[in-house]
Amino acid sequence: MKKILIPTDFSQNAGDALAYAFDFLGDEPAKIHIVHSVSPAVIPGDMPAAAADLVTMQMDFAAENMKALEAFGNSDAYDNITVSTAVMAGPVSPNLKQSAKEFDADLIIMGTRGEAHDRMDKWLGTISTNVIEEAPCPGILIPHGY
Numbered sequence: 001m002k003k004i005l006i007p008t009d010f011s012q013n014a015g016d017a018l019a020y021a022f023d024f025l026g027d028e029p030a031k032i033h034i035v036h037s038v039s040p041a042v043i044p045g046d047m048p049a050a051a052a053d054l055v056t057m058q059m060d061f062a063a064e065n066m067k068a069l070e071a072f073g074n075s076d077a078y079d080n081i082t083v084s085t086a087v088m089a090g091p092v093s094p095n096l097k098q099s100a101k102e103f104d105a106d107l108i109i110m111g112t113r114g115e116a117h118d119r120m121d122k123w124l125g126t127i128s129t130n131v132i133e134e135a136p137c138p139g140i141l142i143p144h145g146y
Helices: 012-025 048-073 092-103 119-124 127-133
Strands: 002-007 030-038 081-089 107-111 139-142
Touching: 002 012, 002 092, 012 030, 012 107, 012 139, 030 048, 030 092, 048 081, 081 092, 092 107, 092 127, 107 127, 127 139
Parallel strands: 002 030, 002 107, 030 081, 107 139
Antiparallel strands: none
């Protein structure tokens, strides 16, 4: 049984990666683990309570979205696939790599361009390239608009 990790930032491209995973698997039995990492909030000044509140709100929002993804993936339409989800706080790339190790993923499928992609990402490197470069398993990157 294949074990596939799918990081999401709830962008269209992340949705495309999830759709690709279901198509890729076809009728093969598999476990899909969808993960979302909330980056620590950066708030100007010394306002740790505000930063903590923002992270909590983002975690709650992500948890609600993950419930919908898990329900979709575990519907009768995909009786050969089991979907689990996780939301964590912290630096995105290290969290995703750690999730792949803990899930013992055979493959990572993720989008190449999420919500926060900009020119600076192209220069410094994106989350997807950083994760795939040091991942504990192979990865497939789904290009924007695929």
